[in-house]
Amino acid sequence: MTDLQHAATISVLVQNAPGVLVRVAGLIRRRGVNIHSLSVGPTEDPSISRMTIVVDTAPERTEQFAKQLRKLVEVLRATSLDSTPAVDRELALIKVNVTPGTRLEIMEIANVFRASVVDLTDKTMTLEVTGRGEKVDAFVTLLTKYGIREMARTGQVTLVRGSQNT
Amino acid sequence: MARQITASKPPAPAVRSRQMNGAQTLVESLRREGVEVLFGHPGGASLPIYDALYDAQDIHHILVRHEQVAAHAAVGYARASGRVGVCTATSGPGATNLITGLTDAMMDSVPVVAITGQVPRPVIGNDAFQEADVTGITMPITKYNTLVMRAVDIPNAVRAAFHLAGTGRPGPVLVDIPRDVSQELCEPDFDEEPALPGYRPVLDGNPSQIAEAAEALSAAERPIVYAGGGILSSGATPELTALADRTGIPVALTLMGKGAMDETHPRCLGMLGMHGSAFANWAINRADVILAVGVRFDDRVTGRLKDFAPHARFIHIDIDPAEIGKNKPAHIPIVGDAKRVLAALVPLVRAPKIEAWWKQIEEWREKYPFRYRQRDGRISHQYVCDLLNRLTGGQAIVATDVGQHQMWMAQWYKCREPRTFISSGGLGAMGFGFPAALGAKFARPDKQVLALVGDGGFQMTMQDLITAVEHRLSLPIFILNNGALGMVRQWQSFFYRGRFSSSILRNPDFAKLGDAYGARGIRVERPEEVEGALRTALATEGVPCVVDILCDPEENCLPMIPSGQSVAEMILDD
Numbered sequence: 001m002t003d004l005q006h007a008a009t010i011s012v013l014v015q016n017a018p019g020v021l022v023r024v025a026g027l028i029r030r031r032g033v034n035i036h037s038l039s040v041g042p043t044e045d046p047s048i049s050r051m052t053i054v055v056d057t058a059p060e061r062t063e064q065f066a067k068q069l070r071k072l073v074e075v076l077r078a079t080s081l082d083s084t085p086a087v088d089r090e091l092a093l094i095k096v097n098v099t100p101g102t103r104l105e106i107m108e109i110a111n112v113f114r115a116s117v118v119d120l121t122d123k124t125m126t127l128e129v130t131g132r133g134e135k136v137d138a139f140v141t142l143l144t145k146y147g148i149r150e151m152a153r154t155g156q157v158t159l160v161r162g163s164q165n166t
Numbered sequence: 167m168a169r170q171i172t173a174s175k176p177p178a179p180a181v182r183s184r185q186m187n188g189a190q191t192l193v194e195s196l197r198r199e200g201v202e203v204l205f206g207h208p209g210g211a212s213l214p215i216y217d218a219l220y221d222a223q224d225i226h227h228i229l230v231r232h233e234q235v236a237a238h239a240a241v242g243y244a245r246a247s248g249r250v251g252v253c254t255a256t257s258g259p260g261a262t263n264l265i266t267g268l269t270d271a272m273m274d275s276v277p278v279v280a281i282t283g284q285v286p287r288p289v290i291g292n293d294a295f296q297e298a299d300v301t302g303i304t305m306p307i308t309k310y311n312t313l314v315m316r317a318v319d320i321p322n323a324v325r326a327a328f329h330l331a332g333t334g335r336p337g338p339v340l341v342d343i344p345r346d347v348s349q350e351l352c353e354p355d356f357d358e359e360p361a362l363p364g365y366r367p368v369l370d371g372n373p374s375q376i377a378e379a380a381e382a383l384s385a386a387e388r389p390i391v392y393a394g395g396g397i398l399s400s401g402a403t404p405e406l407t408a409l410a411d412r413t414g415i416p417v418a419l420t421l422m423g424k425g426a427m428d429e430t431h432p433r434c435l436g437m438l439g440m441h442g443s444a445f446a447n448w449a450i451n452r453a454d455v456i457l458a459v460g461v462r463f464d465d466r467v468t469g470r471l472k473d474f475a476p477h478a479r480f481i482h483i484d485i486d487p488a489e490i491g492k493n494k495p496a497h498i499p500i501v502g503d504a505k506r507v508l509a510a511l512v513p514l515v516r517a518p519k520i521e522a523w524w525k526q527i528e529e530w531r532e533k534y535p536f537r538y539r540q541r542d543g544r545i546s547h548q549y550v551c552d553l554l555n556r557l558t559g560g561q562a563i564v565a566t567d568v569g570q571h572q573m574w575m576a577q578w579y580k581c582r583e584p585r586t587f588i589s590s591g592g593l594g595a596m597g598f599g600f601p602a603a604l605g606a607k608f609a610r611p612d613k614q615v616l617a618l619v620g621d622g623g624f625q626m627t628m629q630d631l632i633t634a635v636e637h638r639l640s641l642p643i644f645i646l647n648n649g650a651l652g653m654v655r656q657w658q659s660f661f662y663r664g665r666f667s668s669s670i671l672r673n674p675d676f677a678k679l680g681d682a683y684g685a686r687g688i689r690v691e692r693p694e695e696v697e698g699a700l701r702t703a704l705a706t707e708g709v710p711c712v713v714d715i716l717c718d719p720e721e722n723c724l725p726m727i728p729s730g731q732s733v734a735e736m737i738l739d740d
């Protein structure tokens with residue numbers, strides 16, 4: 001995110017076992033580093049999960065993080081993605097205030113960002129947007145003036161481009 | 167055994183199947199790992215385990231009086247023998263008492279397996295009696311830990327634990343077993359291989375990196391080897407010695423590396439670092455090529471990182487990729503097992519031309535050897551250490567506690583062989599020395615083992631004197647009694663204007679205390695009594711001998727590179 005000194009992305013493949021999330025998070029926490037976002041989900045192999053972790057750390061420390069993560073017995077692979085061409089995506093659900101007067105205006109903004117309306121009432125509209133973190137940030141900024149009632153963001157997921165594995 | 171020959175035993179109940187309970191499964195698993203000794207203390211959650219141990223004639227359980235001692239003893243056992251040390255405790259307070267010892271094992275990369283009892287499965291998480299989240303608490307201080315939720319999973323968990331503890335970069339592994347899992351009947355399969363797809367230590371170094379390292383060393387003008395604990399875990403002493411013999415390159419050792427090479431070898435410069443020899447520190451700081459092997463660039467060695475060996479190219483061999491470049495960038499990184507990498511490297515190195523370098527080192531060595539003064543009527547700590555070295559020929563296994571005495575022993579005791587110096591390096595845990603000696607004695611009953619402790623640290627774990635008495639251990643315990651938390655006192659005298667805040671000790675009569683436990687107690691007050699007392703203690707058989715030596719209360723441990731500084735700021739005299 002824009003207010004971070006440096007946001008480093010580390011992609012981690014882990015065995016889907018109890019406690020793994022705590023081990024990974026604990027390893028980062030004990031080094032005094034903030035986890036900016038962390039997303040976990042299954043991969044093509046149900047016994048393996050992928051964690052995409054964005055940490056607020058200096059570039060020269062990122063590889064050290066990846067090395068420490070590889071030492072965890074349940075970690076199968078840990079890659080520091082900073083210099084690798086990759087696709088990043090985030091998903092956000094944003095619930096904004098609407099009035100008959102602002103409804104069309106908001107939908108126009110949503111169109112530009114290819115966001116979709118997933119729920120609508122006479123007072124609120126819930127929008128779904130996906131994209132890079134910066135795009136989501138920009139969308140959120142534009143919606144601020146209508147009054148954001150609630151927001152949920154998934155955190156970033158990332159894959160390396162092309163045939164190389166992440 | 168091929169067949170049963172005893173007829174006198176009552177017949178075993180007809181075996182319906184290979185059923186046994188979890189605790190019996192655990193004991194059988196330990197047996198299959200070759201466990202002969204384990205250190206522990208029982209309690210509610212581990213009662214089923216103790217019941218199973220009751221039948222195990224071949225596994226010797228040593229009842230200690232505090233679980234901290236069990237963990238330190240397991241470390242002492244492991245470090246003296248190279249085998250995995252085992253300790254056990256009950257849930258809650260038993261398990262939390264292991265924490266210091268496990269942290270020590272983690273910091274110093276010692277192979278230990280801890281078995282803890284846990285509250286029964288149905289009440290886990292409900293703040294049950296004596297429940298503690300032991301796998302949660304020990305996550306950052308173990309190489310791996312696991313909560314076993316089915317008896318049938320025990321063999322796999324134990325195999326994985328021993329494999330993880332003892333291979334790669336060694337470390338502690340904890341297995342937490344709920345009481346009802348220990349009681350649950352199962353049909354265990356002891357032959358199943360644990361699947362550890364994420365654990366693949368690299369053993370062989372990259373040949374082109376090794377060739378590059380050999381070139382750098384062959385062409386060096388002022389090379390030095392900086393070797394540590396990894397040489398001992400790897401068993402690479404012959405390869406390291408061969409390197410020194412073949413090439414003449416000097417070798418400096420870390421505290422953890424003591425014993426990695428015969429310290430009386432002319433190429434060995436002994437210990438470097440904060441309290442290492444001035445000549446070893448000068449040498450590493452002037453070096454142009456440094457072969458760092460099985461070391462982790464600890465701040466007690468490097469001081470201020472940017473001023474540590476500023477002109478050198480670093481070759482770094484380590485089995486743990488995360489150590490390479492962690493504190494100091496490596497010009498030639500080599501991931502692998504020290505023994506294998508050195509074996510490949512040694513034949514490739516041509517003896518560099520280093521006569522001038524050696525001339526310089528010998529000058530330093532002559533100008534500033536370790537030395538000490540004998541103040542009138544006072545017993546010098548260093549004299550005691552020096553004498554212990556001479557009386558044992560450096561061939562005893564020494565376990566130290568933490569503080570000034572530890573550093574003096576590191577300076578004066580010249581190890582002749584691997585696994586003879588056992589000390590809490592990374593954690594620096596007071597209370598370690600005596601329990602570690604206890605564990606070492608169980609590992610090497612044939613060897614002279616001794617403990618050298620301070621009057622402060624000994625009081626943290628001395629209750630286990632009774633354990634040594636109970637097992638009739640020939641174990642001398644030398645207390646360098648300076649009536650102070652000496653190392654703290656020293657820092658206060660150097661850096662806090664001599665304001666001795668809470669560092670002066672009032673002590674019990676340790677010799678009488680030894681007597682009270684049924685050990686032999688000797689009190690030494692005058693320099694001329696020292697030698698006789700040491701000889702008596704070293705020769706005492708079948709009972710531990712507590713030797714309380716009243717030493718100079720004001721002596722400082724020098725040389726010293728103050729924390730966070732560099733060799734240029736080394737304090738040589740006070």
Ligand SMILES: Cc1cc2nc3c(=O)[nH]c(=O)nc-3n(C[C@H](O)[C@H](O)[C@H](O)COP(=O)(O)OP(=O)(O)OC[C@H]3O[C@@H](n4cnc5c(N)ncnc54)[C@H](O)[C@@H]3O)c2cc1C
Binds near residue numbers: 400419483568
């Ligand atoms: C009061 C006090 C004062 C101290 N002063 C000093 C001092 O003056 N000098 C000093 O040296 N220390 C001193 N220490 C100890 C210091 O804190 C560190 O514990 C020590 O320096 C670390 O030693 P090491 O680098 O050999 O690493 P260890 O902790 O022994 O680590 C071993 C390294 O080897 C690697 N390794 C393990 N197995 C293998 C293998 N098979 N092959 C290859 N690599 C392997 C590991 O990954 C690790 O990097 C002091 C401690 C205390 C308590």
Ligand SMILES: Cc1ncc(C[n+]2csc(CCOP(=O)(O)OP(=O)(O)O)c2C)c(N)n1
Binds near residue numbers: 622624653
């Ligand atoms: C468990 C623990 N608590 C505190 C310390 C801090 N500490 C380091 S050395 C030392 C003094 C040790 O005194 P003593 O055992 O008498 O040894 P001496 O330095 O006098 O030889 C202390 C308190 C420590 N290392 N470990």
Ligand SMILES: [Mg+2]
Binds near residue numbers: 569622646648
């Ligand atoms: Mg003392």
